[in-house]
Structures are given as structure tokens and as C-alpha cells.
Amino acid sequence: MARLNDDAQWIILMGFLVSFSLFFLAIVINQSTVVGQTIAESVVEFPKNDIRDISHVIKEHAVSNGVITDKVHRDILNLSIQRKGAVINYTLTHDTNYHSLITYNNGVTTYSENWTSD
């Protein structure tokens, strides 16, 4: 048998390894584009309308002389937890202006607001 030259075996082996790893990385990067949250999903998840709505209704209650010992306060806190999955708390004060302090937390987004009327 003619003498085989097996000097370059390491080089060839390393070449195979590098090419397989490149191939694997390319597949991983390719599949990464379909993972994660779509844009529309993030838009739906952010509670923009919920926050604006609760902020408006609390201000509406504040300027009609609402207090935090009335039924509305209990309604809002309980209905919010039970039906909206959001923990809300608010305080109302009234001197020369009306003041409201609202905190909102739906587990993903928190919001707090301090408002004073003119």
C-alpha cells in the first residue's frame, strides 16, 4: 500500500467543527426572529385605555366632592381587582383645589398619578 500522509488530520477535524458550529449558529439566529412578543401583542398588553379610564373616573368623582369613605371607593377597588385584575388605590383631598393621588398595578404595568385641579 502506498504510504498515506496523515499529517493534516487535525486541521481537517477543526475545519469540520468550525463549519458545523457556524451552521448551528446560523439556524439559531434564523429561528430567533419568530420568538418573542409581536408588536400588536405588546400594544394589547399595555393598559393605556384602562389607565386613562380609571384616571378620568376618579377625577370625575373627586370634583363632585367624592371621599374615600364612600361606596364608590369600595366599588372601584373591588371591581378593579375582581374584573380587571388590577390593584388600584386612590386618595382624594379637597382644600381650595381638588387633589387626587392614584396608584395602579396590573401585575405588568404600574402607574401612579398626583393630580390637582385649578
Next chain:
Amino acid sequence: MVNDGGQLYTIEGVAAGLIMLLTAYMVVGATTICTPGDAHISDMQLEVLGSDALTMVDTPPNSSMAESPLQLIIEDDSGGGGRFKNMFMNYTNVSGFGPKHDIQFSANYTYEADGSIMSAQINSSRNLTGGEHAVRVTKWVLVNKRLPPAGPLEKRAVLVEVLLWRD
């Protein structure tokens, strides 16, 4: 001693290797088609539409009215449901001169009574069969109402919930 006689062989080998890698990658990549779920796009659009329509129902039409139509509908014990249905479907199905949309709704409001959460139906465009892919929009409304019906008349907060879906 370094001899550059094999350069062309090397370049050819590298190029051939890259072409083979690229081919294998394309073949494997073409076997799977993964689409990111885009059901959320139509859900989001429907939710925005419903939220806007519900806000319109909750807005007094002029400055001389102290209460919004939605407040009056909820405070009306003899059923403002028909009024709600007309207003709401008018807002969601307006499309100029084109074909009508097929947006259906089911509306109710929830309130607290005697320590538990109750809900009362406002109206619906048709009965739910359970197979609808619906989104929910909500609106807080302050009303003067007896909740429960035997209770005192006082200012309360209720949550109007409307389920929207396309047929």
C-alpha cells in the same frame, strides 16, 4: 519554509465549503415555516374600535346635558338596552357607503352588592354560542342607582363590559 503554491486550492476549498454550508442551511430552513402569531393585530384593532365606540356612548352630546347616554342607560331600570344597542352598533358598523361590518357585541355591567360581585345584562346583538373569538372593552361609569335593587339610592361606580367579536 512557506510555499504559496497552494493558495488557489485553499481559496477554492473555502469557497466550496461555504457554498455547501449555505445550501445545507437553506434546505434545513425551508423545511419549517414558523409564522409569528398575528391574531393580535386584528384583536388590537377591534379593541381600539370598541373602546372608542364605548367612549362615545359615554360622552354627553352637548354641554347642556349633565349625564352621558351611558349613565342614563344604566340608571334606567326599565331597560335602556335598546338604546345602547342602537347607539353602539351605529358607531361600530359605520362604514360610509360600503358593506356593513359584521361586528357583534354583548354588553353587561358589573357592580358590587352585599359583598359579592353581580352583573346585569345591558343588551347583545345576538346570543353567545361560545365559539366566538372576542375581545373585551370596559368603561367605568358613575351612576346614581339602587344596587341591589332593594338598596339605598346613592352614587355608585359600575364597570361596563362589552365583548366584541366578528362573525
